[in-house]
Amino acid sequence: MTELLSVAQMRAAEAEAMRSGAATGLQLMERAGRGAVAAMLEEWPDLVAGRWRAVVLCGPGNNGGDGYVVARRLADRGWAVEVLALGDPARLGGDAAKMRALWTGPVAGLDEAGAGPRPGLLVDALFGTGLTRPLPWEAITAMRAVRDRAAGQPGERCRVLAIDCPSGLNCDTGRVDLPPSGDDAPEDAEARSHSAIGILSADLTVTFHAPKRGHYLEAGPGLCQRLRVVDIGLEPSEAPSPVEPPASGRVRLVGARSCAADLSGDLWPGQLLRPGAGDHKYRRGHVLVVSGGVGRGGAARLAARTALRIGAGLVTIGCPPAALQENAARLDAVMLRPLRDAAALEALLSDPRISGLVLGPGAGVGARTREMVGVALAARRGTVLDADALTSFAEAPEELFAQLHPGCVLTPHDGEFARLFPDLARRDRQTSRVDAALAAAARAGAVVLLKGVDTVIASPEGRAAVHVAAYGRSAPWLGTAGAGDVLSGMIAGLLAPGASAPQVAAEAAAWLHVEAARRFGPGLIAEDLPEILPAVFRDLGL
Numbered sequence: 233m234t235e236l237l238s239v240a241q242m243r244a245a246e247a248e249a250m251r252s253g254a255a256t257g258l259q260l261m262e263r264a265g266r267g268a269v270a271a272m273l274e275e276w277p278d279l280v281a282g283r284w285r286a287v288v289l290c291g292p293g294n295n296g297g298d299g300y301v302v303a304r305r306l307a308d309r310g311w312a313v314e315v316l317a318l319g320d321p322a323r324l325g326g327d328a329a330k331m332r333a334l335w336t337g338p339v340a341g342l343d344e345a346g347a348g349p350r351p352g353l354l355v356d357a358l359f360g361t362g363l364t365r366p367l368p369w370e371a372i373t374a375m376r377a378v379r380d381r382a383a384g385q386p387g388e389r390c391r392v393l394a395i396d397c398p399s400g401l402n403c404d405t406g407r408v409d410l411p412p413s414g415d416d417a418p419e420d421a422e423a424r425s426h427s428a429i430g431i432l433s434a435d436l437t438v439t440f441h442a443p444k445r446g447h448y449l450e451a452g453p454g455l456c457q458r459l460r461v462v463d464i465g466l467e468p469s470e471a472p473s474p475v476e477p478p479a480s481g482r483v484r485l486v487g488a489r490s491c492a493a494d495l496s497g498d499l500w501p502g503q504l505l506r507p508g509a510g511d512h513k514y515r516r517g518h519v520l521v522v523s524g525g526v527g528r529g530g531a532a533r534l535a536a537r538t539a540l541r542i543g544a545g546l547v548t549i550g551c552p553p554a555a556l557q558e559n560a561a562r563l564d565a566v567m568l569r570p571l572r573d574a575a576a577l578e579a580l581l582s583d584p585r586i587s588g589l590v591l592g593p594g595a596g597v598g599a600r601t602r603e604m605v606g607v608a609l610a611a612r613r614g615t616v617l618d619a620d621a622l623t624s625f626a627e628a629p630e631e632l633f634a635q636l637h638p639g640c641v642l643t644p645h646d647g648e649f650a651r652l653f654p655d656l657a658r659r660d661r662q663t664s665r666v667d668a669a670l671a672a673a674a675r676a677g678a679v680v681l682l683k684g685v686d687t688v689i690a691s692p693e694g695r696a697a698v699h700v701a702a703y704g705r706s707a708p709w710l711g712t713a714g715a716g717d718v719l720s721g722m723i724a725g726l727l728a729p730g731a732s733a734p735q736v737a738a739e740a741a742a743w744l745h746v747e748a749a750r751r752f753g754p755g756l757i758a759e760d761l762p763e764i765l766p767a768v769f770r771d772l773g774l
């Protein structure tokens with residue numbers, strides 16, 4: 233699978249290539265600019281023939297250096313190229329200065345961005361991975377001025393190519409750090425952010441060597457729109473194996489696109505799903521889902537049915553005696569046991585064959601759930617804690633952390649995360665969702681799956697993975713009641729046979745969850761997710 237690099241890791245890869253003599257900085261910059269042009273023409277073949285007009289906005293660092301290479305290469309193809317620089321190009325240093333010197337055309341200031349005919353292409357080479365301060369308003373104003381050249385004119389709008397990243401995107405966090413104000417900035421902060429993000433969005437982003445974390449987190453996918461990675465001849469890092477937890481300090485991208493040809497029934501995630509030829513139901517694990525009371529059992533039933541569909545050999549729902557009748561009317565293959573209180577759960581867990589537990593969906597917030605969680609954790613089975621099992625500890629999260637063990641997976645959404653880890657939810661400028669989930673996992677002593685379009689899975693040992701429902705894997709239909717309950721059933725069903733590390737089970741579940749939603753498509757409700765899993769498995773060749 234693909235690795236998502238931090239900015240520091242990318243810099244280290246570049247420095248290593250230069251140190252070992254594999255390439256000079258100037259060679260890397262030339263390959264970056266050349267690769268960006270080639271990728272852009274592959275993406276938009278209608279631009280291959282003809283002499284188009286491009287506006288290239290060049291910044292004060294190496295991203296600007298890449299921009300001068302792009303400008304030269306486009307001019308060599310016969311394009312009309314306008315170069316506009318932020319700051320004084322005479323103050324460029326190092327390789328960027330050398331690339332500036334190789335550009336023989338004129339260089340104007342950003343204040344001229346609004347003048348001139350409509351370009352077919354706007355190249356954003358203002359800032360890349362080196363931006364550590366808020367983006368200057370003059371960058372936003374210039375981007376808007378070039379886009380506005382097309383306003384009211386017939387023909388296609390101007391396409392935007394971002395070099396390495398749309399300027400302003402923090403490549404570690406995926407957030408955009410906007411300046412507090414500007415002469416022509418809207419007064420209201422939210423309107424300012426909304427309008428700036430619209431102006432900064434690219435149609436195509438070309439990055440180098442490997443994708444960065446910010447391309448996949450938070451605002452990243454929306455800003456980049458389409459992402460292409462160009463090889464610039466740096467040493468590839470060894471691809472992390474999807475069936476082993478990733479190494480500490482490395483972040484892998486979970487998903488079909490990232491493991492392309494490997495994605496088959498024989499490999500990931502097939503190995504986690506295919507029963508052995510001689511397996512009987514007890515070898516495939518027994519999941520117990522602890523349900524809420526009368527009229528509150530739907531969430532547990534969704535989790536239970538999903539655990540069965542994903543491959544657990546047996547699944548039981550334990551519910552308060554008063555809810556037995558209602559559950560019995562709704563269940564067939566899923567078994568049912570009365571569960572009056574924590575003592576009853578303890579008795580049920582004396583059966584060592586119960587190997588996976590789900591607590592939280594529809595459980596109710598309060599002392600009863602806290603006691604149940606305590607008993608469940610003492611039994612040290614593969615355990616998924618979701619929803620009310622998390623919220624029940626909002627007043628005293630340390631009480632929960634003290635009881636957790638390495639076989640647990642917590643599946644908070646952002647709201648639940650903030651209840652358990654309020655300090656980590658208030659992230660500073662440089663702290664990403666990955667950093668926050670890693671810190672949470674370390675504090676909790678359990679795997680934390682932080683849900684969202686960009687789902688982060690982090691382990692206490694410092695291992696992290698990201699699954700993103702974007703870039704051709706979007707699944708907006710998953711924003712539906714009960715989708716989270718289904719995810720907890722998926723994880724428990726994968727954990728129950730005891731063969732997968734919690735981190736690996738959680739990653740595979742995150743992928744299958746989105747895959748199922750995409751396979752079903754519009755109109756999806758949570759009940760559809762377990763029912764479409766067999767089709768997903770057939771597609772995998774299982």
Ligand SMILES: NC(=O)C1=CN([C@@H]2O[C@H](COP(=O)(O)OP(=O)(O)OC[C@H]3O[C@@H](n4cnc5c(N)ncnc54)[C@H](O)[C@@H]3O)[C@@H](O)[C@H]2O)[C@@H](O)CC1
Pocket residue numbers: 242243245246260261262264291292293294295296297298358359360361362363364365366367368395396397440464
């Ligand atoms: N790291 C690598 O391996 C490679 C990097 N390359 C390019 O180099 C880029 C990184 O270059 P840099 O580290 O020079 O950084 P950038 O060019 O992204 O931007 C940093 C520059 O902007 C200035 N700056 C930062 N915030 C500012 C603000 N608010 N207002 C005005 N100026 C500000 C900094 O002083 C610095 O000069 C990458 O994004 C990529 O485009 C490529 O040439 C290929 C190889």
Ligand SMILES: Nc1ncnc2c1ncn2[C@@H]1O[C@H](COP(=O)(O)OP(=O)(O)O)[C@@H](O)[C@H]1O
Pocket residue numbers: 619645683684685687701706707708709710711712713714715716717718719745
């Ligand atoms: N727009 C979206 N794209 C992809 N996944 C989404 C989207 N909206 C929600 N999800 C996923 O759906 C699930 C919702 O879980 P949760 O918020 O716990 O809902 P519920 O409590 O109703 O089950 C999470 O796994 C989340 O990642």
Ligand SMILES: [K+]
Pocket residue numbers: 295356357358359360394395396397398399
């Ligand atoms: K850029």
